Amino acid sequence: MNNDERLWIAECLKGRTESFGQLVLRYQDRLYHATLRIADTPEDAYDVVQDAFLNAYQSLASFKGDSEFFTWLYRIAFNAAISQKRKKKATASLDTGRNGKPVAEPIDESHGVRPGDTLEQGEDEAKLHEAIRRLSTEHRAVLVMKDLDGLKYEDIAEVMGVPIGTVRSRLHRARLELRSLLEAGAETAGKPNQLTGDAAGSVQGVGTTQSHAE
Numbered sequence: 647m648n649n650d651e652r653l654w655i656a657e658c659l660k661g662r663t664e665s666f667g668q669l670v671l672r673y674q675d676r677l678y679h680a681t682l683r684i685a686d687t688p689e690d691a692y693d694v695v696q697d698a699f700l701n702a703y704q705s706l707a708s709f710k711g712d713s714e715f716f717t718w719l720y721r722i723a724f725n726a727a728i729s730q731k732r733k734k735k736a737t738a739s740l741d742t743g744r745n746g747k748p749v750a751e752p753i754d755e756s757h758g759v760r761p762g763d764t765l766e767q768g769e770d771e772a773k774l775h776e777a778i779r780r781l782s783t784e785h786r787a788v789l790v791m792k793d794l795d796g797l798k799y800e801d802i803a804e805v806m807g808v809p810i811g812t813v814r815s816r817l818h819r820a821r822l823e824l825r826s827l828l829e830a831g832a833e834t835a836g837k838p839n840q841l842t843g844d845a846a847g848s849v850q851g852v853g854t855t856q857s858h859a860e
Contacts, residue, residue, distance in 0.1 A: 651715050658706060666703050673716055674699070677723055683790040684727045684783065686734070694730060698723035713804050717797075721805040724787060731783055777827040785820035792817055 650668070657665035678695050685691035701722050702709075709718055778786055784806070791797045791805065792813075803810045 647711055647715050652711070655706060655709065655715070658703075663703075666706070669702075669715070670699055673719060676716070677719060680720060680790070680795055681723050681727060683778075683794060684724070684787050685730070686779075690727075690730060690734075694723055694726045697726045697730075701726065713801070717801045717804050720791075720801075721807065724805050727787075728783060773831050774828065777824055777831065780827055781820055781823055784816055785823060788813060788816045789820040789824065793821075 651672075654665040654668045658669075674695065677698065678691055681694045681698075682688060682691040685694055698719060702719055705722075709715070778789065781789065787806065788802060791802045792799075797805070799810050799813050802813045806813065808816075
């Protein structure tokens, strides 16, 4: 945490609430784009960010500076996203079609995800984005934080509130699940090699063994 952040937090705790606005200005875009990869829609991501900043402001006194401020803020947003998804899932269980089948959630493709430098634009990118969105919230979050946002294992563990070993295990399973989804999609499209070779391979460490390197 840099000196500006320490000063803004100290001033905010003294009652100068406008100082918190400086923290919002510094991190709102970064937090939104990080949350957008976990939330279901841009609107959901916006709501999560708003809730995260409100919760951060209300609990600012509990921030001890043991981690980066953004890591602490990211954890609040992550928990808000989890809570939001649980509420939507409970609502969706009641929202069924006339045939008794659940109404499928629309897939947002307005924000493409591009892990690595080798992912081609277009159809493959859309399929990769869709596959990532089909992962569980925990698997999607750990994959996004590590392979897309480049967070360290220690920071991911702080955000998710789990041991580093759990982070590694979830990341390994998430990568394998993503690879499986991409392979299944490629075979359905009659392209068993192109998508899995380019898209799946561009996610760091996707394979059959778990990486232990930072």
